[in-house]
Amino acid sequence: MGLNVSDVPTAARSWVRRYRWTWPSIQDPNRELEGKLGVYGQPVIVLVDARGYVAGVHIGPGNAKAWNALAAKL
Numbered sequence: 001m002g003l004n005v006s007d008v009p010t011a012a013r014s015w016v017r018r019y020r021w022t023w024p025s026i027q028d029p030n031r032e033l034e035g036k037l038g039v040y041g042q043p044v045i046v047l048v049d050a051r052g053y054v055a056g057v058h059i060g061p062g063n064a065k066a067w068n069a070l071a072a073k074l
Contacts, residue, residue: 003028005042049074 002025004012009027016025028034037054039046045058047070056073058066 001026001048003033003037005029005031005034045070047071047073 001023002012002016002021004025005028007015007027012025012027015021026033034040037046039057039059041059043059043061045062045066046054047056047058049055056070058070060066
């Protein structure tokens with residue numbers, strides 16, 4: 001899921017379309033979900049497994065190395 005905490009909604013939707021994301025992307029303008037997830041700062045990638053548990057966290061921009069390291073935790 002994409003959690004948009006500081007993006008303008010139209011810009012966030014444009015980003016999702018541009019990169020053809022297939023997962024949900026939701027707005028969190030009051031940063032309530034961000035706090036519940038315990039992730040502060042941007043960007044952060046939180047990998048959630050099929051059971052709903054956090055399998056890994058990457059702080060910083062995503063890149064091939066980060067995605068591969070997260071995928072290895074599944």
